[in-house]
Each structure stands twice: as C-alpha cells, then as structure tokens.
Amino acid sequence: MNDPETANPIPLLEVRNIKKCFGRVRALDGVTFTVDRRSVVGLLGDNGAGKSTLIRILNGIYSPDAGEILWNGRSVHLRSPRDASNLGFATVYQDLAMIDQLSIYRNMFIGREKNVTWNLGPFRFLNHKRAKRETSAALAALGIKIKSTETAVEALSGGQRQSIAIARAVHFGGELLILDEPTSALSLRQTKQVLETIEKAREREISVIFISHNIGHVFEVADRFVVLSHGQTVANLSRVETDENQVSHLVREGRAVER
Amino acid sequence: MNDPETANPIPLLEVRNIKKCFGRVRALDGVTFTVDRRSVVGLLGDNGAGKSTLIRILNGIYSPDAGEILWNGRSVHLRSPRDASNLGFATVYQDLAMIDQLSIYRNMFIGREKNVTWNLGPFRFLNHKRAKRETSAALAALGIKIKSTETAVEALSGGQRQSIAIARAVHFGGELLILDEPTSALSLRQTKQVLETIEKAREREISVIFISHNIGHVFEVADRFVVLSHGQTVANLSRVETDENQVSHLVREGRAVER
Amino acid sequence: STAAAKEKPVIYSIVHGTLSDPFWAVYRKGLQDAASAYGAELRALGTEVHSVQGEVDLFNSALAAKPAGIITTIPDAAAFQEPLERAKNAGIPVIAINVTDTRPKAERDPYLFYIGGDEYLGGQEAAQKVLSVKKPAEAACWIHEPGHTGLEARAKGWTDEMQKAGIKSDTLTFRANNPTEAAAALKGFLTSHPNVDALFAVGPPPASVALEVLNELGKSEKVTLISFDLTQEQVEAIQNGSLLGTIEQQQYLQGYLGIEFMKLYLDHGFVPGGSVLTGPNLVDKANVATVKAQVEAGFR
Amino acid sequence: MTVIRLVLARLETGALLSALAVASIFALWTSNFLSLESITSVLIVTSESAILAIAVTLLMIAGEFDLSVGSVLGLSSVVVPLMMVNYQVPPLAAVMIAFAIAVGIGLLHGTIVRGLRIPSFIVTLGGLLFWRGIVFVITQGFPVRVPRGSGSLFDFFSYRFPNGFDVSLLWLIAWAPVFYVLLTQTGFGNWIYASGANERAARAMGVPVDRVRTILFVFTSVSACLAGLIQVGRFGSVDATRGQGLELEVIAASVIGGTSLSGGVGSIGGTILGCLIIGMIRNGLAIAGISSYWYTAIIGLLIVAAVLVNKATERFRKVAV
Amino acid sequence: MTVIRLVLARLETGALLSALAVASIFALWTSNFLSLESITSVLIVTSESAILAIAVTLLMIAGEFDLSVGSVLGLSSVVVPLMMVNYQVPPLAAVMIAFAIAVGIGLLHGTIVRGLRIPSFIVTLGGLLFWRGIVFVITQGFPVRVPRGSGSLFDFFSYRFPNGFDVSLLWLIAWAPVFYVLLTQTGFGNWIYASGANERAARAMGVPVDRVRTILFVFTSVSACLAGLIQVGRFGSVDATRGQGLELEVIAASVIGGTSLSGGVGSIGGTILGCLIIGMIRNGLAIAGISSYWYTAIIGLLIVAAVLVNKATERFRKVAV
C-alpha cells in the first residue's frame, strides 16, 4: 500500500539465514526465502523439517538464534504475536491455538477486539451482537455451516475448529496470511473453499505462506515453492521452473534429483 | 482368535443404530455398520458428520443415547477407554490425546505399563530400558526417525506427534485398530508408511477402522466404505461395488447420485 | 566499650503465639526496656499462629544458638519436657513466663522459676466481678482462638465459676481475624439466646467486636461485658461504662522481670523462693483512670 | 422454556440454587434468620468479602492466585489510622496514600510474577508473610486506635443507616457492576478468560497475558485496601492480625460460586453468591445456636453441601462464555 | 560435561541450589547454624513436614489439592492418646485405629471428589473445617497428654538419640524412597503424572484417573496420620490446634521444590529440599536472632528468593520425566 508501483523490487517479507536450536536439536539451520507482494509461497518439507518453528519465529513466539527478518525491506524484531499482528500478519497455527472454553465468536475476536467495540468516553465496550454477526458472516464466506456462534470451541469437530481458525485469520488478514497446514482436518469440500480463499486473498493484494503436506493442494495455488529439509532451505523454485514430481521428490529426499 | 474358522458369519464389531445428542446438536442419529474380521473399513464424511463422536463412543468416552455395540456378536457396554482397550481396541484419536510434558517412551506405555514391567513379589516395576528399546523399535517399524525417546512430546513437530500416537496404537493393537485421521499431519513419505502398516495389520488378522478426508488414501487400503452425513449412515459399500468418484460424491453431497 | 558490647549476654524470649498480638506487644516492650536497662542482647521470637509445636521448634533453634539464657512460655508441659531437659544439660538457664507447668517443683519440667499470672484464676475473677454486680440469667464466654490453651483456661475458669453460681454459660468459638464476620456471628448468637446478659471476651479482639455489636444492637445496658487484657479501646469502654472491667496480667512485668531476673541469675545466681505472680489484676471503673496513661504509653 | 433454559445455562445459576437452599434450610430451622437484624448482618459480611472476592475471582479466571490479600488488607487498615494519629495526616490524604500503596504492592507482585517467572502462589505467599511482617514492624504489635472523631471520612466507607443497613452494601452495588462490565463487556474481559483458559493460545492470539495479570494483581490489592477501609470504620481499633486467614476464605467463596482453580472459568455473580453463602452459613449457625465446638465442623459440612447443590444442577448448564 | 548436563537437567537441581544458597547464607551469617544442635533440629522439622509433603506432592502432581492434612494430622494425634487414656485401648490398637481412620478419611475425600465431582479444593476445605471441628469437639479445646507408660510405643515414631538425631529421620529415609520408586519406577507413577498433566488424554489412554486420585487422597491422610504420631511421640502431648495452618506450608514446600500447582510436574527430592529450605529459613532466622519485628517479613522474602535461585537455573533443565 505504501508503495503502489507494480514493479516494486522490495519484497514484502524477506527471511535471511534464520537459525534456531532447541538444546541439541537444530530445528532451523539457515533458512532464507522471500515472499513477494501478491504472491502465494508454498512452504514444504518432511515432518520435523522446521516449518512450524519458522512460523512461530515469524510470530515472535520463539526468537531466532541468528538471522534476520525484513518487512517491506526494513529489519524487524518480533517479540510477541502482538507485534506480528500489528505488522499485518495473520496466522493459522498448526495446533490451532484457540481457547476451547470460550465461544466461537469470542475466539474470533480475541486480541482483535478493537474491531467490534463501541466507545463511551475513554471506555471501549464489546458489541456482542456485531461480533456474532461478523463471525457468522466470516464463517459463511468460507462456506462453514455452524448452528450458533455461541457454541464453545471445544464442542466442535476437528474440521470445524480448523475452519474457525482459518476464518479468523482470513477475516483480519492484514498483508500476510500464514497458514500452517490449514486443510489437514478439512473435508474435500472445505479444502476447496480454502484454496479458493487463498486465490481470492492474492487478488486482494494479500500475500500468503501456505504449508501443507498435500503437494497437489499447494500446486493449485502457489506461485513459488520453498522446500525445507532438516532446517535448511534446499529449494526455492517458481511455478514455471518446476512441476509436482520434482517438488515431491525434493520433499521426500531433502535434495534435488541427481542428474 | 477365539473362532478361527474362515467363513465366520459373526462380524468382529457391529454398531447398531447408535444415537448421540449434545444439547440440541444431533451428532449421531442412527449409525449402523459392521467391521468384519480381517477387514479395513474406511469411515468417511464431511466435517462435523459425527465420525469422531462415534470413535469416542467406541472407546467409552461418551455413552450413546441409544443403540447397541456388539463385539464378537455379544453386546458390550463400554464405560471407559480402559474397557475398550481390554476388549482389544487400540485407537488414535483425532486430537491425539498425549501427555505433552511426558517423554515419548512414557507416553508410549501409559495405560499399557504391564507390557514393560518386571515383578518383585507382588510389586511391579517399570523397566525403563526395555520401554525405551521397545519404543525405539516401534518407531523404527513405522519409519519414524527421532533422536531420543526421552524427549518430551511437546517438543515434537505436529507430524512427529501423530507418528508416535500411531506407533502406540499399532504396537499394542489388539484386534481392532481405530485410526481417526491418522495421516492428516504426515508427510507423503510417512503417510505411505502408515498405509502400508494398515495393510500389514490386516495380514496379521487385525481389523481396522480408518477415517480420513483423503479419499485416495482410503481407497488404497479399505475393503468397505461407510459414509456418514449429519450423523446418519448414508452409504455402506464394499470395494467392488463402488469407485472413488461415487464415494467422493457421497461424502460431498451426503446422499447418492440422483439417477 | 567494644569489649563490654561483646560481653552483652544473649537472652532469647519465646512465646507460643504471634508477637503481633496486642498482648505480646506489651510484653515485648517490657523485655526491651529491661534489655536496654540491663545491657542484654534480646532476641524475641514468636510463632506465626498459635502453635505449641512451632514454639518448641523455635526453642530448639534458640538452644542451638547457645544463648546465655532463655525466657519462654510453657503452654504444654509435656511438649517442653525434653527440650527443657536439654537446656538444663547444656547449662542454659530457663525462666518460664505467662503460662507454665503447674505441677509441684519436684515433678515439673526443669526450669528455674515462673513469672506470670494464672489464666484459670483470671477467668474465675472475671466471673466473680460480674456476679458481684448482678446475677446473670444466662452467660456466655467467647474464645476467638479455640484450642489456644491459655484462652481455654480463662474460659474454663469463667464457666466453672458461673456453674458454681448455678448459671448456664455457653462457649462461643468464632474467630475474630475478620471482625465483620465475627460481629455477624455474635449477633446471630445473641438473637438466638435472648436471655444472655453476661458476656466474657477472653481477649482484646473479641472485646472490640463485642463492644461494637452490643452498641449496634442497643444491648450495651442489658448485656454486661467483661474482658481480658487492656487496650485503649477497652480503657475508653470501661470509662464510658460499656465494659464492666477487664482482667489483666500486667504482662509488661513478665517481660521486664524476665530479663531482670535472668540477668540477676546470670550475674549472681539469684533465684526467688517461688513463682512471681503478675496477675490476675482487675481493671474497672474504680482504677481505670490510673492505668489509662500506662496503656497509651504501652506499659499495659 | 427457552427462558428457563437460558437461566439454567448461566454459571451463576448453580450458586444461586445453592444460596437458596442454604437460605431455606436456615429459614425453616430458625425463626430469626429472616429478621431484618439477621439479614443486614449477613449483607454487611457479604458486601465486605465480596468486594475483595470479586477481584480475586478475576485473577483466578486469569489463572493466578493472590494469597497476600489478607495481609494487604491488614496493612491498609493499619496504615490509615496510624498516619492520621501519629503524623496528623489529613484523613483524605491518608486514604489516598493507602490506595497508592496498594497499587504499588499489586504492581510489585505482578512484576515479580511476570519478570522473574516465579509462580504467583510463591510470590503472593511471600507477600502474605512480608506485608504481615511490615504491619507488625510499623505497629510494633500494638493495636491502633481508630480516630472516630474523623468519623466523617470513615462514614464514607461504612456508615450505618438507622435501619441497620450499611454503606458497604452501596460500595458493593457500585463495585460489582464495574467488574461485571469489565469482565463481560470489554476486550479486557475476553483477555482475562483467555489468559486463564489457555495461556499459550492466548499469547499466540495476541493477548498481552502478562499485562492483564499485572493489572489484576493491582485490582486485588486495591480491593483489599477498600475492604480494609470499610472494616476500619466500623470497629474502634485495628490490631496487627487483621485479615489473617482471609486469603483462603475468599478463594473458597469464589470456588463455591463456580470459579475454577485452574483458570478460565468464573463469574462475578457467582462469587457474590459464594460470599453470601458463606455469610449465611456462619450467621445462620450462630442464630440456630450452634456456636460452640461444633460450629467449625458444621461450617465444613455445609460448604460441601452448598457446592453439591450447584453440581447437582450442573448438567443443565452448557453454554460457553 | 554430559554428567553436568544430566545433573542440571533434573527437576531437583534447582531446589538443591536454592537449599545450598540458603544454607550458605546462614552459615556465613551465624556461627551456630552448622552446629550439631542446629542441624538436628532442622532435620527433625524437615523429616516431619517432608513425610507429609511427599504425599501432598504426589496428589498435586496428579492435579488435586488436599487442604485437610493439617486437620487430619490433628485428629489422629488427638485420637490415639485419647483412646489410650479414656478407653484403655492398648497403644498398638490405638495406633491401628488411627491409621484406619486416616484411610477412611482419605477414601471419603476421594469418593466425594470423584463421585460427586466436587472440586478437591472444596471437599478438603470442608475436611479442613470438619475434622478440626471434630478435634475441638472431642477435646473440648484442651490438650491431651500421652500416657507416659506407653513411651515404648511412641519411641517407635520419635525417639531422640543421645547425639540429637531423631527416629523421625529414619522414617523419612524409609518413607521417601518408597514414594520415589512409586512415582518414578512404576506404572502407577506414570498415571500420577498423566492424570495431572492432561486429565482428558490420560483417560483416553486408559488411565483410571479417579482411582489414582482416590488412592493419593488415602496417601495424604495416612501420611498426615504418621506425621501426627511422630509429633505426638516427640511432644508427649497434643493440643487441639495441632497442625493448624499446615496445609499451606506443605503446599509451599512442594512448590518451592518445583511442584506445579496446575499438576503434572513435581518430584519427591524437590519436595524434601523444599521442606529443608523452609526448615532452614525458620531455624536460621531464629539462631541469627533476627528481631521478631522482621522475622515474618524476612521469611517471606527468603521464600521468594529461594524460588528465584531455582528459576534462575531453570533454563539448563529441559528433559522430560
């Protein structure tokens, strides 16, 4: 938005040589890639490759041992998820991160209450009606059918929970949508809707990082494929350079096909 | 095992007209199907169809409002997961159900300690070494690479956690293995291994209930497809009667193709 | 003078309750005044709540510090037997104050002598004072810390004496840490026992609550209130007639004399012939004026 | 039907039923339980403890404990009359200073819990001992006479109307709705629930968990200060043991009112009812003439019984916050 | 290096460092802290409280509280001499009956928690009041003396050797390893951790959570009984307030030793060290002759400081149970 030129050379997000150890486990060992404006990056890798750790670092949940994160070309230090959401990140975590005991609509707006408050002098109050209405709308937009937004999240099925987390991220989505295996529990129908949503996000100038083990799904939407293996970036390919087979092989073997 | 005749007419498990309401939500509204010996049943259905609720009922976590469960032809009342495991069920729950703070090998044997205890008079003690060794072996059998079985489960990646839960169920698998979306977080490589494991289970006379939204995966292993929709059994087809398209359609639409 | 400072004997004082209790505050002042007068290094300890066990543990710690002498209460003779014997073997003199082992000297725990009052007598005296002004229809006595041996003894003295006079006396056991709750409970009791017209509060906390409750109920006239120990509030209440009187032990003396006698024993080996009784002493309208200034200055 | 369902669904309903059960038992048992005298004294007790318990409830919902409230109450009760008597501080200034101290204590507790990552249980247990020790140091154990001449100020906290009611009830009526609105109608209330129900998820969703809890530690200290001032005005003197043992009682009231010890669940109404239940039990037993050694035992039984009524009706309540 | 890593990784290490820190402070501060007299008296106090705290720790790891231990300790301490004096029950039988009562109380608490789904906090708070009330009722507030002739039996629980050490230390040395083995080397120990860390998952994995907790309630009551009898032996008498306030102290010792209030985390060694830390602080301050003014306040500070040492070294410890 700051820079509406179409041929902008500065990428939206740049991740440079990020490293992170847990004790003796090297979860990330030098990860580098960029997310351009209006692009969908598919982040791939075997189980334990370090994808979720990277996402947590992007949200300030962990701090990296080394490396740099640049946002719009400027180096940023993310100390908490709050910092990240202020920058304009919206994330669906792999473990979903919802408050089971609270209702759907409260979960929708936790940490984002300012969107549904009304002011009385210096005080801000929640507009419950509006929160419920907006929640219903956001769910409907994703094609999710749930009887009441007052239901506690713990009463939902695995897929329903996941849908709500996605709806939350999409609804507030700033400039970067980060989806860590968002479709793992979703039915075919729901999955299709999520993939469409990703497409629409791109059209709305929102960039997306999309993690999934279903390479087919990733291929349907991504412009660029970043493959991690044992915490390292082993490939960074644009859609035109590659095909499903090559990417599958990279994910499986953690290195390129021997020629 | 009790009845080694091959043409046994009594199915291993029979679920008859199970119903379950939560407040005004009818999660299950009459589910009926059977699991034959040495067979893999694929349980399919849209998000919120009631699959996981059924699994919880089979494990005595919820008690059904109506209906009957027959095991080897005899009606059983399951009051707790302990009852179920005594009958010979081993389950991977969709939400995994592990103790995050405990180590991998302890998680492996919780509730199944008698497999790794040694006796001193009337007392039973854990054999930690053996527990770790057996855990490593069970993980290796599934092709899972993890540095140490002493790591806390909370330090694992999503896919690693899921692999451990599967390893646990497979390792103790009695006569019926119940897998609720076991491959959702797994990489292609891991998924393949799990599907192979299911095949092997059948060869070892173990029956399997396999839930997944990936109909391709289900088709690779299942002999029979049970489709739920809004808590009801809308289809129960053997492999020879159907194909992937028909099942996909059933799952998507909740009813058969109009002819 | 540094040599003299080093010479200062270390004297421990240990009690079975919290020193933040108003009663022990006065006692402590006695200790301190004597300690500075006689050049002793005072170490005054108390438990956090009423606890004999906690006191014995403190006593053991004090023994480990190898002091010149220890001044302690003996709320439970059996519990103190073994520690006192150890003190004796270690050659550390002990003076008992406030409550003690009442058995004859030959049988009792090994300590030098006792300085203090007699709780049971104090309770009796409270009853006698009330009986001297009227014959209550029904009486009651309020222990704010049930199980506290000293308070229970006061209550028993009162109850026995009332029974002798043929008057029924109930025992209340509401705690007074939360005065509002205690007030509500006392009101409840007075509602359900409308005949009660004499009340014995075994210490300042229940006395304070009882004064307020009787005032609020307009029963200050009808119910004769008597109490134990002295605070400014009680003094004022005696002056304005809402409190008949209060029994005190002159515990300042227990502290002051404790140090003084310990010093005399340490320097010259003096031991008095018997117990030194500091109470019970009745304060009522007749003598309240004389003690008022003392209370304000913290001597009573 | 729907109305009944909705009422039954609320967390407070169980506590309400418990309260009604306790009230009925005593009303049948003793004739005086419903007298004005008895009602007012129950209400006074309830108001005081509820003012404190409400703040403690919020903190418990957010997943932390405050064991220091009794000592903080003691401290503020002692500090105000002491300043007025010994240092001729004007009453209003003394009160302001007491509240400032309370704010400081709350901030201190919150900062230690948050900055040093020490469990709140330990920090506030330390606080329980430390602030009680400070009370002892400044009073030297002597009770402090409350200057009633300054009645006008303390009347503000606890004036007793001729009909027996007390200003403290008005304080509760003013205090409770503020916290109720805070908890249920603001984003901050959302954060309180989220912090206690699932701290990790709350952080991931952008809730400033540490800040929320620090603010709540300030609330508990300030409430303790207010409750202390309400008590001070009523009785002629304060001794250094004022408020001892209160921490457990307010936590108990919260739990009786439906607050969960593990965080994430609780309500203002339930807590007030919890305080009412405890108040009624204590007062009712005294009216029934059980005042002696059985008193303690029977309180124990009735507390369990009261919660039992709550639980027995629980299955009707299944709606999320 | 690896050995150091492994040692640092244990949960107990933090508590050990705290204990060493406290011991060093007092050893430097006062010359008598390391005298035999002082060491034995710390060990006696530590043994008594640790015997109780160990069981409380297990229960806390399993995710429940027992606030009634102080009252149960009081009850069993009172019941034994009372039966011997008033009903001429033989000593051994009296002790057996006391243990039977303790088992009964534990079962009762466990059954109410489990059967009626009332939080353990409330049930055992009820127990705290009820059993204390019963003590008041049966003693009428007066201390009970242990008949001397029976000395031989109580020597079994608490005999002080000429060198100052006490049998209670042997009890701890016998008691602690049993629970240590139970917690770390048996399936039941696994269940204890699982029940507290994630009750729902534990049930799903086939852990009989309710049975585990009920058994642990029995353990806490029985431990309280044993600790009570040890104290009866040491003091030769019991008063009606015996054990009052103990519940908070043993929970504090557990938490200082690294036990989590929310369940799933804790160790026997840590708890013993926690008891030792509290014992040393009390003893050390008494020996140092800290002005009684400051005594309480400083205990509070030192408890927080002790946990701080523990936390400061925490990042080295990252190995699962």
Ligand SMILES: Nc1ncnc2c1ncn2[C@@H]1O[C@H](COP(=O)(O)OP(=O)(O)OP(=O)(O)O)[C@@H](O)[C@H]1O
């Ligand atoms: N908190 C932690 N402590 C210790 N090790 C951790 C922690 N979090 C992650 N790890 C380790 O770091 C590695 C990377 O984990 P991560 O969750 O990032 O994998 P992932 O690529 O998301 O895998 P998946 O596809 O299974 O979700 C794993 O080996 C994991 O065990």
Ligand SMILES: Nc1ncnc2c1ncn2[C@@H]1O[C@H](COP(=O)(O)OP(=O)(O)OP(=O)(O)O)[C@@H](O)[C@H]1O
């Ligand atoms: N404890 C509960 N309380 C109330 N409603 C519940 C509860 N558990 C499940 N439900 C509801 O029952 C329905 C079925 O849920 P279930 O988890 O069985 O679906 P599912 O088929 O497993 O879906 P998914 O594929 O998303 O995992 C859903 O509408 C859900 O909201």
Ligand SMILES: [Mg+2]
């Ligand atoms: Mg991941």
Ligand SMILES: [Mg+2]
């Ligand atoms: Mg499911």
